Amino acid sequence: MVTAKRTFNEALDRFTRQLHLYGGLFLCPFLLIFAVSTIQLNHGWYQPPDGTTTTVGLPIPAEMLVGVTNRQVTDDMTFEERAAAGQPLLDHIVEKLKLQGEIAGAGVVRNGRTMLNVARPGLVKRIEVNVRTQEATITELRQGLFGTLRYLHLNPGPHRQPQWIGTTAWGWIADATVYVTLLLTLSGIYLWVLVREERKAGIVVLGAGAVSFVAVLYVLMIG
Amino acid sequence: MEISRQPASIKKWNRRVHIWLGLYMVLFLWVFSVSGLFMNHPGWFNAQPVRTSVEQTVMMPEAGTDLEKATDIMDQLGITGEVLIRGNTPDGQFNFTCVRPHLRQFVSVDLTTSNATLQLVDLQLIVTLGDLHTFTGIRGIYREPNSIRDWLPTRIWSFSMDAVAIGVILMVLTSLYMGWQRLKVHPLGSMASFALGIIVTVYFMWGLPWLG
Numbered sequence: 001m002v003t004a005k006r007t008f009n010e011a012l013d014r015f016t017r018q019l020h021l022y023g024g025l026f027l028c029p030f031l032l033i034f035a036v037s038t039i040q041l042n043h044g045w046y047q048p049p050d051g052t053t054t055t056v057g058l059p060i061p062a063e064m065l066v067g068v069t070n071r072q073v074t075d076d077m078t079f080e081e082r083a084a085a086g087q088p089l090l091d092h093i094v095e096k097l098k099l100q101g102e103i104a105g106a107g108v109v110r111n112g113r114t115m116l117n118v119a120r121p122g123l124v125k126r127i128e129v130n131v132r133t134q135e136a137t138i139t140e141l142r143q144g145l146f147g148t149l150r151y152l153h154l155n156p157g158p159h160r161q162p163q164w165i166g167t168t169a170w171g172w173i174a175d176a177t178v179y180v181t182l183l184l185t186l187s188g189i190y191l192w193v194l195v196r197e198e199r200k201a202g203i204v205v206l207g208a209g210a211v212s213f214v215a216v217l218y219v220l221m222i223g
Numbered sequence: 224m225e226i227s228r229q230p231a232s233i234k235k236w237n238r239r240v241h242i243w244l245g246l247y248m249v250l251f252l253w254v255f256s257v258s259g260l261f262m263n264h265p266g267w268f269n270a271q272p273v274r275t276s277v278e279q280t281v282m283m284p285e286a287g288t289d290l291e292k293a294t295d296i297m298d299q300l301g302i303t304g305e306v307l308i309r310g311n312t313p314d315g316q317f318n319f320t321c322v323r324p325h326l327r328q329f330v331s332v333d334l335t336t337s338n339a340t341l342q343l344v345d346l347q348l349i350v351t352l353g354d355l356h357t358f359t360g361i362r363g364i365y366r367e368p369n370s371i372r373d374w375l376p377t378r379i380w381s382f383s384m385d386a387v388a389i390g391v392i393l394m395v396l397t398s399l400y401m402g403w404q405r406l407k408v409h410p411l412g413s414m415a416s417f418a419l420g421i422i423v424t425v426y427f428m429w430g431l432p433w434l435g
Contacts, residue, residue, distance in 0.1 A: 028399060029424035122432035175263060
């Protein structure tokens with residue numbers, strides 16, 4: 001009975017150790033992404049992107065513009081109605097220019113122009129379509145390494161539902177980072193308890209962390 | 224003898240630093256992790272804030288910067304927090320917002336009557352968690368022309384964010400060292416899990432921008 005229990009405990013220890021090791025190694029790059037971008041965001045450090053602008057021809061069928069160019073009609077629409085009316089034009093621009101990314105834009109034409117933003121990690125494209133001249137001016141803003149880190153930290157985020165598969169997939173990774181982090185902290189505490197020589201010092205450090213955490217929260221929320 | 228003792232000492236201290244950092248930061252990590260998860264899934268909860276409003280006569284300070292005036296009025300109203308001054312106040316009014324992670328306090332002073340309206344928006348726990356995640360005092364979303372951290376607890380929390388981020392980087396470095404040490408014992412699992420993490424990261428960092 002004692003032997004069976006010991007065998008089980010040894011197997012559990014070994015399993016937890018391997019889980020902690022493998023989970024931690026998998027998570028290393030994601031933790032670095034979130035940690036480095038945290039420091040950036042915390043200090044508002046922002047490097048302006050490198051921009052290049054090109055203009056290309058973009059034929060637009062006349063029937064696509066009927067519902068979105070008349071300001072008297074579109075001004076009376078709700079946000080949802082306007083988005084629905086502009087969707088065919090938006091889809092047409094995205095398809096013709098082969099755009100991929102998180103798209104922001106209503107497809108409504110004002111003064112003969114419509115604008116949209118297409119964003120993905122490291123690259124934002126601002127597109128201004130002139131429906132009279134049937135031309136699209138595309139400004140590509142390359143965000144660089146730190147801009148990419150910032151983008152990954154902020155997306156998907158609380159303000160918009162992801163439409164693009166890339167953002168959705170990154171959302172899964174961000175969620176997985178949280179779940180694995182929680183697992184690593186719990187397994188880490190379990191493994192720490194097993195190390196007899198670190199128990200006393202660990203309790204002091206754990207206590208110090210808890211006290212500083214509660215103290216900071218106290219001054220933020222109550223004090 | 225000296226040479227053979229050196230790696231054992233580094234190994235021991237590396238593990239010790241890893242354990243101590245992890246234990247010290249565990250509560251911070253839980254808050255930032257869980258709040259990050261909730262922020263990515265706003266539809267999971269429907270937390271409606273509780274709004275209340277009070278009015279009080281105040282003495283409008285005549286001199287000083289907008290921040291100094293706002294701080295003076297906050298003292299009179301008995302409120303504390305990070306001051307946000309957006310600089311788009313209508314004529315005849317002095318408006319500012321005082322924020323804490325669980326509370327928005329909108330102050331509007333009528334300069335003719337010296338009557339201050341204080342609107343309190345009490346946020347629910349879930350929103351408060353999200354606020355803790357982002358409470359740096361200098362967010363672009365605040366739209367302040369001159370953004371500074373003007374409240375001591377904001378500075379402390381902001382410092383905590385930096386400290387946790389640096390702590391996480393150190394945790395990663397110490398874990399890589401431990402992973403390197405364990406490579407002989409678990410070569411396949413260690414290399415596979417690390418390589419998988421790197422491949423996924425490279426795909427999202429550099430693969431997606433080149434899609435077209």
